[in-house]
Amino acid sequence: MLIYNPKDWWKLIFYFHKADTFRKLLPAMLGVMAYTAFISYLENDIFHFLPLKNPLAIHSLVGFVLSLLLVFRTNSSYDRWWEGRKIWGGFTNNSRNLALKLSAILPEGHDSKEIFRVLIGNYIHAVKDHLRGNVNHKHLEYIANYDEAFYVNYKHTPNRIGQAIYLEINRLYKSGVINAEQLLILNNELSSFTDNLGACERIRNTPIPSSYNIFIKKMIFLYVFTMPFGFVLEFKHWAAPIVTLIFYAFAGIEMIAEEIEDPFGTDNNDLQLDSIVKNVKGNLVEIFRS
Known part of the structure; x- marks a missing residue:
């Protein structure tokens, strides 16, 4: 996405770039x-x-x-384009909300905090690559049981990472680290990830x-x-x-x-997904390590 100053008329009038019409x-x-x-x-x-x-x-x-x-x-x-931007705003908010809730619920220094930091960051990154049609497992960060072998033979990488997040939440519930009420609190944020992904796929595929x-x-x-x-x-x-x-x-x-009309690509007028993903990952590091 091209970053510019909309008030700089003369510069915009005489400015040409490689994607200019x-x-x-x-x-x-x-x-x-x-x-x-x-x-x-x-x-x-x-x-x-x-x-x-x-x-x-x-x-x-x-x-x-x-x-x-x-x-x-x-x-x-x-x-x-604008609907896609709102959806990615939802991805950002949901990632922060889930991270904040998990950071508050999990005990200080619990190993799962780092696992969730990696998994949530991987999910947002994988959604970006999935929408651009160039998912590469080597771009993901591996941790614990969720290494490269965990993603092999899975075409829909975001779904696989979402499954990993659910598995971790369920493991914490069964071990008594989180209770039923806390599980319900987390469920809304977990469901919103899949809802947002489906909305993005609807825009891209229609x-x-x-x-x-x-x-x-x-x-x-x-x-x-x-x-x-x-x-x-x-x-x-x-x-x-x-x-x-x-x-x-x-x-x-x-x-x-x-x-x-397809806002998820890499053209100058497409959404700045790389910056959004980088921003989300930075937020996750601050939340889980604070």
């Missing part, structure tokens, strides 16, 4: 400009006229409808319907590539930069919507 769209923009310039040459220098009255009327109407579609598309994608996505791209293509025929009559050779600018606006909005 302008850089990505530049080849297409040059193609649109060349295409429009060619149409302008044909209409202005070869045919000299085109039998159209009020040539901008159709594109004005279609542009309004297309703008509404793009607004809905962007809002849908941003809702997914993209915007393909027919809607394809339709918008087709409309942008038809709108932009028919635009020169009317705009050239009205703006002459100035139609080339005008059409290019309109293409950049519409295509850029669509590209931004595509990028943020």
Whole structure:
């Protein structure tokens, strides 16, 4: 995720990075400009006229409808991004709450404190990698019985770590370290981990319907590539930069919507999951070692 100052207008206006929509769209923009310039040459220098009255009327109407579609598309994608951020805020809060409760319940210096620190940190880390599709057991911290062999042959690593946390809680309950009332207090936080993971998987595995996505791209293509025929009559050779600018606006909005609809990746506009995981692990160390 790109960190920036939203109040620094001039820096943002003239700032370009490798994921910027302008850089990505530049080849297409040059193609649109060349295409429009060619149409302008044909209409202005070869045919000299085109039998159209009020040539901008159709594109004005279609542009309004297309703008509404793009607004809905962007809002849908941003809702997914913001929901993902709220879920990861829940992961952070649940990790802290569970750690605080366990730290208060368990006796001073109890070995299980360090085990829970490792397991909870591993769970958050594994969820991040799971959502990005690159889970690697070597990225986890091993402790006690929960070594590399514990995770072998398990495709869903977060579930395996969640199972380990439940096993530890159950072991403490059976040994009398925690009682039934304390077990109920801990259960809400334990259940919320799985609920949050399921919500993240729902966002990741349920993209915007393909027919809607394809339709918008087709409309942008038809709108932009028919635009020169009317705009050239009205703006002459100035139609080339005008059409290019309109293409950049519409295509850029669509590209931004595509990028943020899956907020768990590593693009500049995705959630800053690495920092969230690092922050949670730091909190766990402070809580269990205090």
